[in-house]
Amino acid sequence: MLTDISITTHSRQETIRLGRLLGELLQPGDVVFLAGDLGAGKTTFSKGVAQGLGVAEELTSPTFTLVSEYEGRIPLVHMDLYRVSGESDVQSQIGWDDYLEGDAAVLVEWPGGLQDTVSDALHIRIAMGPPVQVDERVFHCRASGPKSLERLDEWVKRWLF
Numbered sequence: 001m002l003t004d005i006s007i008t009t010h011s012r013q014e015t016i017r018l019g020r021l022l023g024e025l026l027q028p029g030d031v032v033f034l035a036g037d038l039g040a041g042k043t044t045f046s047k048g049v050a051q052g053l054g055v056a057e058e059l060t061s062p063t064f065t066l067v068s069e070y071e072g073r074i075p076l077v078h079m080d081l082y083r084v085s086g087e088s089d090v091q092s093q094i095g096w097d098d099y100l101e102g103d104a105a106v107l108v109e110w111p112g113g114l115q116d117t118v119s120d121a122l123h124i125r126i127a128m129g130p131p132v133q134v135d136e137r138v139f140h141c142r143a144s145g146p147k148s149l150e151r152l153d154e155w156v157k158r159w160l161f
């Protein structure tokens, strides 16, 4: 099994589909970190993940909300830490540890230092041009433990076949 893989999408719709395939697989306690510049596609991808988890409402990223919870096949916790990613007490501000022990899948945009606090997580970095085409996005995906590796493996299989 590969721990590192890159996947390219060519449209917003394709990114949503990629997210949906992951959402269908996520289990309670799974953590997915989403890094990448503004406009890279983190929220677009997250919308797909929510769909895949069977969340009925549309996932959004309100400017002043750090954490949103959605009801799906399992709960989905979506965080956008853009405004606080530079701060040192992010973990206590959002009650990070409680989410890790909960029954939800956790998806984090702008994770910053949080990435180092979880030993088994799926790390996704979305890159965009140049030299990439306007609507092209490259998803650099890395699994850091057995659980995330299993997810990554199954996700990539479903994407490719």
Ligand SMILES: Nc1ncnc2c1ncn2[C@@H]1O[C@H](COP(=O)(O)OP(=O)(O)O)[C@@H](O)[C@H]1O
Pocket (backbone or CB within 6 Å): 009, 010, 011, 012, 013, 014, 015, 036, 037, 038, 039, 040, 041, 042, 043, 044, 045, 109, 134, 135, 136, 137
């Ligand atoms: N392949 C692609 N995947 C995702 N978004 C894309 C793609 N191509 C173009 N876009 C556009 O890029 C923008 C991504 O925005 P968003 O998902 O909010 O980014 P982020 O949350 O990373 O700031 C949207 O306007 C979307 O339509």
Ligand SMILES: [Mg+2]
Pocket (backbone or CB within 6 Å): 042, 043, 044, 061, 080, 109
């Ligand atoms: Mg966003």
